[in-house]
Amino acid sequence: KQEVTQIPAALSVPEGENLVLNCSFTDSAIYNLQWFRQDPGKGLTSLLLIQSSQREQTSGRLNASLDKSSGRSTLYIAASQPGDSATYLCAVRHLRNTDKLIFGTGTRLQVFP
């Protein structure tokens, strides 16, 4: 059974720092991996999608990498800002069932001025 783990569970950093959020999964037979952002009391916003054949994706200050063989993905946030404060979730789809997203429990990020 696919399990997705995110470490750390919470992170508090000063504004301007570059930071890395980690996501690991137990079954490397994935179709793709997706990073989401969730603000308190709100739904999820898709940030980046990496197909299994890709190594990384970039969007603005965000860069997500994927190492399928080791079961790991990282989300790199450059020059963090207080507006980046949110919970970040990663989720994977299995090759044999692309209809189902398996989510990690998230990393709660706080960026203080």
Next chain:
Amino acid sequence: NAGVTQTPKFQVLKTGQSMTLQCAQDMNHEYMSWYRQDPGMGLRLIHYSVGAGITDQGEVPNGYNVSRSTTEDFPLRLLSAAPSQTSVYFCASSPDRGIIQYFGAGTRLSVL
């Protein structure tokens, strides 16, 4: 263009009551799904639909029913609410079954 709309935003039920959580999208997406989010457990898939008239079970379907009579609507029914169903429920839709792009704002449900 409202995206994915969920109603109600909050609901309190007594054990044994039934209710329907509404989800509507105006983007003509074929794929829709329901998740529940519990503390420390992440989001878990309840049911999903790849088009009108087609539904399937997700990871935690017990206690929930769905139907998809139109492309726009995907209601989630609790037939006899239990305290274990206290959670935040999210509906999502996507133009492609391999990508979930749009989430609703959620329904926070408490079952007493």
